[in-house]
Amino acid sequence: MSGEIPVLKNTMFFKDLSDQELLLFLPIMNKRKLPDKTNLFLQGDTISNVFIATEGKIKIFRNDPSGKEQVLHFKQSGDLFPHVGFFRHGEYPANAQAIEDSEVYVIAIKDFEQVLLNNPSLSIKLFRVLGDQIVNLQQRLEEMALRSANERILLLLVRLCETHGTGKKDGWIKLNTRFKNADLANMIGTTRESVNRMISHLRKEDAVIVKDGEYLVYIEKIKDELLNIT
Known part of the structure; x- marks a missing residue:
């Protein structure tokens, strides 16, 4: 035992x-x-x-x-x-x-x-x-009450890196659970379209890589995005 x-x-x-x-x-x-x-x-x-x-x-x-x-x-x-x-x-x-x-x-x-x-x-x-x-x-x-949808998405990614993340080299963190954008939207009470737009933006900024439901997140760039919004 x-x-x-x-x-x-x-x-x-x-x-x-x-x-x-x-x-x-x-x-x-x-x-x-x-x-x-x-x-x-x-x-x-x-x-x-x-x-x-x-x-x-x-x-x-x-x-x-x-x-x-x-x-x-x-x-x-x-x-x-x-x-x-x-x-x-x-x-x-x-x-x-x-x-x-x-x-x-x-x-x-x-x-x-x-x-x-x-x-x-x-x-x-x-x-x-x-x-x-x-x-x-x-x-x-x-x-939920005070932050915009984009802020909540970024904060969620930070939180998921802490709770579901595995460290990768060069600052990237792999989320060890596969997420659909609809899952992310449901967790923070926003729409899938809002998540789609933000994830698309983050991919263009090389802050997120998504392949077959697997997320790689460059955590420092996510934090920088959050500072730019706030």
Whole structure:
């Protein structure tokens, strides 16, 4: 079981816990393989578990009343989701689906809560991390309200480089998830046409290379574009 300690250490939510504290969670973790296109949970299902992604990619998305898909996040190794599971009992606010062969650890909410009840000092450390997540969410909401569509696209590319990027030589970063322009638009609440125009501009400026859905991003040029807009 101690082999799962590195999994937890790679998970932002558990980053402040010692090895001894992490050991408390190992008995309640269950590994699950997810073939491509497997639904992990559906919007409206009763919240019963949280998940830690360890391999592959998980798409978090909603469908609006007209049936249009809105992509919210892409989860990868080290991501714990959904955070809403720790705040209230209710329903999952979105769908989760593997978009390639993936693996997650499943933790039942009731078991997680019992660990915290038995070890109250853990709650303080974990709530600090949740506080960081709330600040991040507030920043993204401010972007939606105060930034132009072009600024939001550039900020999204910067954020994806940080969360989904692999360093390449000469300043280029490869995004390790394939994105459609419609996916990028959905994540920041703008139109695909707006993303198309900005990506076309960035390609002309040699700031972005797109081939078969794979993105290479020259991060410094993206930051320069952002400074020029603001």
